[in-house]
Amino acid sequence: MKFTKRFNVLTLFPEMVESCCGCSILKRAIENNVIEVKTINPRDFSLDKHKKVDDKPYGGGAGMVLMAQPYVDAYESIEKIENSITVMLTPQGEVFNDQICNDLAKYDQIVLICGHYEGFDERIRTIISPREISIGDFVLTGGELPALCLIDSISRKIEGTLGKIESADEDSFSNGLLEYPHYTKPREYKGLEVPEVLLNGNHKEIEKFRHEQSLERTKLRRKDLYDKYMEGAEKL
Ligand SMILES: C[S@@+](CC[C@H](N)C(=O)[O-])C[C@H]1O[C@@H](n2cnc3c(N)ncnc32)[C@H](O)[C@@H]1O
Numbered sequence: 001m002k003f004t005k006r007f008n009v010l011t012l013f014p015e016m017v018e019s020c021c022g023c024s025i026l027k028r029a030i031e032n033n034v035i036e037v038k039t040i041n042p043r044d045f046s047l048d049k050h051k052k053v054d055d056k057p058y059g060g061g062a063g064m065v066l067m068a069q070p071y072v073d074a075y076e077s078i079e080k081i082e083n084s085i086t087v088m089l090t091p092q093g094e095v096f097n098d099q100i101c102n103d104l105a106k107y108d109q110i111v112l113i114c115g116h117y118e119g120f121d122e123r124i125r126t127i128i129s130p131r132e133i134s135i136g137d138f139v140l141t142g143g144e145l146p147a148l149c150l151i152d153s154i155s156r157k158i159e160g161t162l163g164k165i166e167s168a169d170e171d172s173f174s175n176g177l178l179e180y181p182h183y184t185k186p187r188e189y190k191g192l193e194v195p196e197v198l199l200n201g202n203h204k205e206i207e208k209f210r211h212e213q214s215l216e217r218t219k220l221r222r223k224d225l226y227d228k229y230m231e232g233a234e235k236l
Pocket residue numbers: 089090091092113114115116117118119120133134135136137138139140141142143144146
């Protein structure tokens with residue numbers, strides 16, 4: 001079976017990944033063979049008789065550190081196909097965004113390494129040399145939710161995941177701006193009317209209105225994106 005994209009997730013909690021991938025759009029994408037999501041549990045590779053995967057930090061301190069051996073062996077067990085990339089989820093990585101998402105979407109296989117507890121023994125980084133990605137400047141209990149953020153957002157970029165691939169093209173960030181506001185039925189709700197221009201069927205006017213809304217919204221909410229967009233527009 002040829003899958004467009006394969007995600008291999010190294011995780012001590014495969015059920016977290018499996019439960020999210022068993023719902024909604026990701027579930028459908030898996031059923032339609034658009035993506036494949038496999039989990040590999042480092043605990044299954046532990047050489048310790050109690051299947052231990054973590055231990056106290058050398059030098060002291062709070063929390064348990066993930067041991068190198070189970071992670072490295074689990075990683076090495078994965079069949080690496082051509083055009084593959086390995087990503088470690090860590091709050092110390094480059095902060096994920098739409099550009100990184102597009103970049104990762106070019107790979108046929110993405111190996112995602114999820115940490116837990118106090119994090120990884122540094123030698124896991126040294127041996128595997130992954131691209132390190134954070135989903136923001138905050139700390140979660142584990143890398144499973146960040147890995148799922150990547151799986152979900154990357155999958156949206158692959159034809160066959162969304163009903164209409166165009167819906168991803170118009171989303172926020174795809175053209176450097178935030179998306180325009182949406183309206184659906186009813187035409188009037190609690191005294192609030194849908195803007196008239198959206199009802200007249202004039203596609204040129206609708207497009208113009210939406211672009212203006214998109215600019216205005218971005219300027220108000222994300223001045224950084226707005227300035228960058230305008231800088232690019234001036235150069236054209
Ligand atoms: C409690 S965190 C460890 C944090 C680590 N002690 C530090 O201060 O950098 C446990 C694991 O959750 C994941 N994680 C937590 N926050 C994250 C974030 N913002 N982005 C990506 N992964 C994160 C990582 O896999 C990490 O190894």
